[in-house]
Amino acid sequence: MSLVPRSVREAIHPVHRAGWPFIAITLALALVLGLLWGPLFWLLLILAGWMLVFFRDPTRVSPNAPGLVISPADGRVEPLVTVVPPAELGLGPEPRQRISVFMDVFDCHINRAPVAGRIAKIAYKPGKFVSADLDKASEDNERNGFVIDTAEGHRLGVVQVAGLVARRILVWTNEGALVAQGERIGMIRFGSRLDVYLPEGSVVLVAARQRAIAGETVLAHLPGAAPLPPYPVRVD
Structure with missing residues (x-):
């Protein structure tokens, strides 16, 4: 039995594999450039968070009716x-x-x-x-x-x-x-x-x-x- 409530599990959508390279590159830049200028780390972290939303791949159920x-x-x-x-x-x-x-x-x-x-x-x-x-x-x-x-x-x-x-x-x-x-x-x-x-x-x-x-x-x-x-x- 899962310890995470069903409502929470359904609200967290998986990320499509097409998005992971962009997310990984953005996180890497956040770590490297953040050492040079602190605010860049947070800006790039926010950008990576937006990409998690953009590349989400939720399950959808289509209506079952002809035509x-x-x-x-x-x-x-x-x-x-x-x-x-x-x-x-x-x-x-x-x-x-x-x-x-x-x-x-x-x-x-x-x-x-x-x-x-x-x-x-x-x-x-x-x-x-x-x-x-x-x-x-x-x-x-x-x-x-x-x-x-x-x-x-x-x-x-x-x-x-x-x-x-x-x-x-x-x-x-x-x-x-x-x-x-x-x-x-x-x-x-x-x-x-x-x-x-x-x-x-x-x-x-x-x-x-x-x-x-x-x-x-x-x-x-x-x-x-x-x-x-x-x-x-x-x-x-």
């Missing part, structure tokens, strides 16, 4: 738009509904598959590094896109968009791979956004400025899936 699109990232839902997907995805010239989730430097940056399916395509495009909360970031910034085909015949686009601080997009899957809903597929360092391009007929279930949790928050309902149960509507 759901879940959030691929933690963060704030941006205003919903209908736009033509990036050309490199090969999704055609017709506009699609796009749901964007903006991650600030305090959000968990592990990216997850919004649906279960096969990775039909992975497409990287170099670009700029303007602030990821600007709408033009989806067109101008460095990005990496996934096209996911579901077993029901739907095709979605998921795009990792680098931000003002982010300089590295990591991908943890390959073309042709089968991914489970909520499976880890990559991350972006250090502040960025995820764009999801939905099939025509999808029903969006989130609103702008809503907070999303990767692997758990439902973003949309795919067309043709079993209907969702009715929900009560708040009347102000």
Whole structure:
């Protein structure tokens, strides 16, 4: 039996292995440079503590219902738009509904598959590094896109968009791979956004400025899936 309460164990998230080199280097610099100037030790120690938060890798449990699109990232839902997907995805010239989730430097940056399916395509495009909360970031910034085909015949686009601080997009899957809903597929360092391009007929279930949790928050309902149960509507 563990001596640590369950609530405390669940609040302490593991750190993804991608973060340990940064944390170790920062701690080493804190020890060395702290000998030269004391305040540097504390500044770098605080930076290492922030990295522990940034690279956290919590366990997430995805909703168990057919036809759901879940959030691929933690963060704030941006205003919903209908736009033509990036050309490199090969999704055609017709506009699609796009749901964007903006991650600030305090959000968990592990990216997850919004649906279960096969990775039909992975497409990287170099670009700029303007602030990821600007709408033009989806067109101008460095990005990496996934096209996911579901077993029901739907095709979605998921795009990792680098931000003002982010300089590295990591991908943890390959073309042709089968991914489970909520499976880890990559991350972006250090502040960025995820764009999801939905099939025509999808029903969006989130609103702008809503907070999303990767692997758990439902973003949309795919067309043709079993209907969702009715929900009560708040009347102000």
